[in-house]
Amino acid sequence: MKIAAINYPLLDYPSNFRRLGAGIIDFIILSLLTFAVFLGCSYQIIKVIPDFVNKDQIREEEMRELYQISEEAGLLTLNDEGLTYSQSQLFEFYAYKHIEYAYQLDPDFFISSGVSQIDNPYDFISINSPSDDDFYQFYVNYANEHQLIDYGNNTPREYYLNNVLKDYGEIFRLSVSEGIVPFNNAFALSLYREINGSSESSEYLTKLSNFYTLTFSKAETLLRNDPTYLTHYQIYETNYLGSMQYMAFGILISYFISYLAAYFFPTFFTKYGFTLGRFIFKLVMFKNGEPAKKLPKLAHLSLSFILQYFSLALPFIIAFGTNFLSAPFFISANTRAFNNLLLCLISAIAFVIMYFSAFIRRDSRSLNDLICKIEIKNAKYYLEKNSK
Numbered sequence: 001m002k003i004a005a006i007n008y009p010l011l012d013y014p015s016n017f018r019r020l021g022a023g024i025i026d027f028i029i030l031s032l033l034t035f036a037v038f039l040g041c042s043y044q045i046i047k048v049i050p051d052f053v054n055k056d057q058i059r060e061e062e063m064r065e066l067y068q069i070s071e072e073a074g075l076l077t078l079n080d081e082g083l084t085y086s087q088s089q090l091f092e093f094y095a096y097k098h099i100e101y102a103y104q105l106d107p108d109f110f111i112s113s114g115v116s117q118i119d120n121p122y123d124f125i126s127i128n129s130p131s132d133d134d135f136y137q138f139y140v141n142y143a144n145e146h147q148l149i150d151y152g153n154n155t156p157r158e159y160y161l162n163n164v165l166k167d168y169g170e171i172f173r174l175s176v177s178e179g180i181v182p183f184n185n186a187f188a189l190s191l192y193r194e195i196n197g198s199s200e201s202s203e204y205l206t207k208l209s210n211f212y213t214l215t216f217s218k219a220e221t222l223l224r225n226d227p228t229y230l231t232h233y234q235i236y237e238t239n240y241l242g243s244m245q246y247m248a249f250g251i252l253i254s255y256f257i258s259y260l261a262a263y264f265f266p267t268f269f270t271k272y273g274f275t276l277g278r279f280i281f282k283l284v285m286f287k288n289g290e291p292a293k294k295l296p297k298l299a300h301l302s303l304s305f306i307l308q309y310f311s312l313a314l315p316f317i318i319a320f321g322t323n324f325l326s327a328p329f330f331i332s333a334n335t336r337a338f339n340n341l342l343l344c345l346i347s348a349i350a351f352v353i354m355y356f357s358a359f360i361r362r363d364s365r366s367l368n369d370l371i372c373k374i375e376i377k378n379a380k381y382y383l384e385k386n387s388k
Helices: 005-010 016-046 050-073 087-105 107-112 134-145 156-164 185-195 203-223 227-269 276-280 294-311 313-324 333-360 367-371 379-387
Strands: 283-287 375-378
Touching: 005 379, 016 227, 016 276, 016 283, 016 333, 050 134, 050 203, 050 227, 087 107, 087 185, 087 203, 107 185, 134 156, 134 203, 185 203, 227 294, 276 283, 283 294, 294 367, 333 367, 375 379
Parallel strands: none
Antiparallel strands: 283 375
């Protein structure tokens, strides 16, 4: 496509759709290329750097120690590979334990209500001793042994009943005098029906989930005050952050390489500043009424790199901290959803900063276009106009 100088005035400004379409194509290409370069090159180099290897090994060892402490405390369960089950799985284990226990204590109640047996998908889940109840194990046994709670004049079990379970009489039989505190029969039956899908309601499941999440969070906070746990966690955190610095630099370098390949070189070395997105939508870069020369292009690209860094690379780096720094405790679905939403919000804000003006201006110029006095024009308009 050759545009003679005499025909420059025929070029029109692109529609918002064309400008946005070109930007989305370039953004997707840049994102995919960044991931590809990081996984295929940068990370391969990072994982053989001695300092990174050493920090990562220490982090892994300390994480295993924290796993073991947390399992002993009753707050985590490890699978055969030594990894933690997810929070949703642990919650389901807890529910089935207590449903099974309630059935064992009073099978006639369940049978008379039409439930002759409990279909438990986890054959390794049952309550045979107080240590099988996660929170009983923590508040009555572990916290007492490690002096994490001031029980006052109460026994550990009395403290558990009066401070942890006191507001959940609808769920638990608080009147039992010893051993594990079981579910109320009616609650256990209704919960079982909701879990196995024989009830359209989720009322009891929600109540137990709220109790479980809040109680676990409080227990987790107490456990983090355990001197033994705290010592291991500080070593874990120090080495985790040290190893993640390498990852962050790797991502930034991967983004820089991808930016050069997908955006800088195509724009800098093509006559009309074509990226793939601009080529598809036939958009050309102009300055002062003429195709932009190299120096204005360079200024445009430098600013664009900074702005797009905040919309693409920075959220990736933040993701490592927000999604994984809370390890080795599992990340709840709500926390993960919040973190991902936060990252999307950061990217969206950066995108709005870059492109808001393009949606309200007749010439569809973005922020960096305005600063660098660059215009993006519609070559397709010229081609159609010139062919008539």
